[in-house]
Amino acid sequence: MSIILSFSRVIKFTFQNILRNFWLSFITMTVFLLTLVTINSVLFINVVADSVLESVEKKVEVTVYFTPEASEDITKAAQGYLRGFSQVRDVQYISAEDALATFQERHAFDDVILSSLNEIGDNPFGNALVISAMSTNDFDFILEALETPEFSPYIRDKDFDDYQTIIEKINALSLRIRIAGFALAALFGLIAVLIIFNTIRVAIYVHRDEIGIMKLVGANDWFVRGPFLLEAILYSLVAVIMMIIIMFIFLTASETSLMNYFDESYNSVYQYFLNNSLIIFGAQFLGLAILSILTTAYAMRKYLRV
Numbered sequence: 001m002s003i004i005l006s007f008s009r010v011i012k013f014t015f016q017n018i019l020r021n022f023w024l025s026f027i028t029m030t031v032f033l034l035t036l037v038t039i040n041s042v043l044f045i046n047v048v049a050d051s052v053l054e055s056v057e058k059k060v061e062v063t064v065y066f067t068p069e070a071s072e073d074i075t076k077a078a079q080g081y082l083r084g085f086s087q088v089r090d091v092q093y094i095s096a097e098d099a100l101a102t103f104q105e106r107h108a109f110d111d112v113i114l115s116s117l118n119e120i121g122d123n124p125f126g127n128a129l130v131i132s133a134m135s136t137n138d139f140d141f142i143l144e145a146l147e148t149p150e151f152s153p154y155i156r157d158k159d160f161d162d163y164q165t166i167i168e169k170i171n172a173l174s175l176r177i178r179i180a181g182f183a184l185a186a187l188f189g190l191i192a193v194l195i196i197f198n199t200i201r202v203a204i205y206v207h208r209d210e211i212g213i214m215k216l217v218g219a220n221d222w223f224v225r226g227p228f229l230l231e232a233i234l235y236s237l238v239a240v241i242m243m244i245i246i247m248f249i250f251l252t253a254s255e256t257s258l259m260n261y262f263d264e265s266y267n268s269v270y271q272y273f274l275n276n277s278l279i280i281f282g283a284q285f286l287g288l289a290i291l292s293i294l295t296t297a298y299a300m301r302k303y304l305r306v
Contacts, residue, residue, distance in 0.1 A: 025235070031195050032239035032292070036284055038191075040247055042184050043280070047269050048258070049177040058089075060136055063159045064146065066126040068096065070154035075127035078151045082131060085145065087138035092130040099128055126156060197295045232292035240285040247273065 066075050075093060082091045133139050143158060251270040258269060273280065 025231075029235050029239050029242075032235050032288060033242055035195065036239055036243040036288070037246070039284065040243060040280075044269065046177065047272055051258075051269060053173065053177075058132070060132070060139075062131045062133075062139055062143065063094075064129045064131065064143075064155060065157045065159075066128060066154050067156045068126040070126055072127060074151070074154055075129065078146065079129055081151070082129070082142065082145070085142065087134050087141055089132045089134050091132075094128040094130060096127050099126075126154075193291065201295075228296050229293055232296045233289050236285055236289040236292055239288065240281055243284070244277070244281055 064078075066078075072095070079091045079093050082088050131139075131142060133142055146152065146155060248270075251273055255268065255270045
């Protein structure tokens with residue numbers, strides 16, 4: 001019964017502290033919220049960057065051109081062979097006739113090229129396969145897989161060299177974005193720790209007389225700490241709830257623009273945060289609560305020596 005009574009008093013003192021020092025409580029929660037805004041901004045940038053890189057990777061295709069001597073059966077056999085690999089997303093077959101029609105359409109206003117094509121007479125194009133991979137890193141493996149006695153004699157050319165530079169740039173950009181993201185998160189995390197520590201110290205300093213009086217009338221350390229620790233947890237909880245509301249309002253507002261920009265290759269950032277909201281915001285609440293509790297406990301040490 002005494003434990004329940006003590007706990008009810010701790011709750012009562014907690015809300016008294018918050019209401020008596022409303023503006024200080026407001027400032028503390030604002031600092032907590034700004035800390036979370038910084039963390040989620042970095043997370044949002046990283047998720048969007050990953051979505052950009054993935055959408056670019058999906059658009060990278062490699063075309064394998066076969067010689068005119070390669071029959072449709074050989075080309076389609078190569079298509080079925082490639083589709084058997086888990087690294088291959090899709091393989092599209094382009095017939096020699098379709099390749100010729102596409103070439104003529106592309107150069108419809110170039111009389112020199114069209115006249116040269118007419119002089120050749122026969123269709124100079126062979127069949128082709130347009131390959132898209134699960135990852136740009138898989139193209140080396142896919143093209144090497146075609147170097148078999150069954151298919152390699154009929155392969156005239158591959159335009160992989162044109163995409164090699166693009167792939168290298170994508171991988172380099174991905175690495176830079178991740179390094180920058182982690183560096184920003186670490187920097188803002190350090191700033192957040194310092195801000196939260198000093199904010200809570202100010203809050204404890206304001207209550208120093210009350211702490212002294214409570215100690216003089218015989219209150220134990222845990223009873224004195226209780227309201228401030230609970231207050232820190234409440235600040236963390238309110239800040240995370242506000243962050244969730246702000247984040248999903250922002251994600252809802254930006255979702256249409258992102259979908260229009262990335263078209264069908266877009267991986268929903270809104271859906272990512274929704275699917276992982278428990279982990280993302282749960283971890284943020286836990287981290288913020290632990291940080292504020294430790295800071296509060298440390299800041300109160302000298303005021304408990306009465």
